[in-house]
Amino acid sequence: MSNQAILNQFAPEQHNILEVLHAIQDNHPQNYLTKDALEETARYLGMTKSTVYGVAGYYTMFSLKPRGKHVIRVCVSPVCEIMKVNDVLLHLEKELGVGQGETTPCGLFTLEVSECLGQCQEAPSMMINEQVYNKLNAEKISEILNTYRAE
Numbered sequence: 001m002s003n004q005a006i007l008n009q010f011a012p013e014q015h016n017i018l019e020v021l022h023a024i025q026d027n028h029p030q031n032y033l034t035k036d037a038l039e040e041t042a043r044y045l046g047m048t049k050s051t052v053y054g055v056a057g058y059y060t061m062f063s064l065k066p067r068g069k070h071v072i073r074v075c076v077s078p079v080c081e082i083m084k085v086n087d088v089l090l091h092l093e094k095e096l097g098v099g100q101g102e103t104t105p106c107g108l109f110t111l112e113v114s115e116c117l118g119q120c121q122e123a124p125s126m127m128i129n130e131q132v133y134n135k136l137n138a139e140k141i142s143e144i145l146n147t148y149r150a151e
C-alpha cells in the first residue's frame with residue numbers, strides 16, 4: 001500500500017500524527033520511516049517537516065533507519081534490571097550475533113532496548129513487534145526466536 005493510501009485513511013488533522021506514523025512504519029517491509037514518508041506526512045497533516053521529524057525522532061518506537069522484519073525491544077527499566085535483564089540481553093546478542101541497535105545480516109531481527117513495557121510483575125520482559133514475552137530466560141528466548149525463524 002502506498003503512503004498516500006495510508007494517509008487517506010486518516011483525517012488530515014495534526015493530532016493524528018502518531019497513528020499516521022505508526023501505520024506508515026508498520027507498512028514498510030523494513031519497519032522504518034523514510035524521508036519521503038515524513039515529508040508526505042508533513043504535507044498531508046499541514047505540519048512543518050521539522051515538526052514531523054522531531055516527533056519521529058523523539059519516540060523510540062519510531063525508526064529513521066531500516067530495521068529487520070521483527071523488531072525486538074527489551075525492557076531495561078528498573079524492575080527488569082533487578083530481574084536480570086542484562087542476562088537476557090547478553091543471550092539475545094549471542095544468539096543473534098548483533099548488538100543493541102543492530103540488525104541481523106539476514107534482515108530478520110533488529111535488537112533494541114526500551115523503557116518499561118508495563119509488564120513489571122512478570123519481568124524481565126521484551127516485545128517482538130506487537131507481541132509481549134515475559135519471565136524470560138535463556139531457554140525461553142531461544143524457543144521464541146526459533147518460532148520466528150521457522151515462519
Ligand code: FES
Pocket residue numbers: 075076077078079080081115116117118119120123124125
Ligand atoms: S520495568 Fe520492565 S516491564 Fe516494567
